[in-house]
Amino acid sequence: NAGVTQTPKFRILKIGQSMTLQCTQDMNHNYMYWYRQDPGMGLKLIYYSVGAGITDKGEVPNGYNVSRSTTEDFPLRLELAAPSQTSVYFCATTGWDKNIQYFGAGTRLSVL
């Protein structure tokens, strides 16, 4: 039981490149979330999903896209990377107990 798995762990992008951050969970949770955390700051919600086929915007969705075709996977897409997207990205899930979010280890992204 791996919980929430994020890949890659680290990535460096050039300005204008695109990439997909992967998030997979094996807990059969309906709810999934993407956060970003800038240095010295708290987490900000980018997008979330309440189930397969359903996604919605969080606080800071600009520059990102998501999809949720299965319960297990919730990829985050950056289409035109900008230096402002340099951050640590966390994926999280909640299940029937909506009080507890389970987080992945994070993806550290630098856009240069």
Added chain:
Amino acid sequence: DAKTTQPPSMDCAEGRAANLPCNHSTISGNEYVYWYRQIHSQGPQYIIHGLKNNETNEMASLIITEDRKSSTLILPHATLRDTAVYYCIVRSSNTGNQFYFGTGTSLTVIP
């Protein structure tokens, strides 16, 4: 969701109790108080939550004042591994399951 205010940093001696305060003066009746912590850039970890009664689990105790405008997270015997950023979050269970993290309190446990 109501806003929370936490001190930016605190120190605690190893083996002593760590008491982390949180103000949430605009909390409404259906909003819970949650505590999470983040150890050195790892993903945040759930600690405890409560509505109005004091709560205790294997990790910590949560004391909520009678007027619910503030709360304290207590780590009874702090260890070096408790050095982390602690987030106090106020949230209604009806708000789409979103958690809004502020900047938290950076707790340093000193040997």
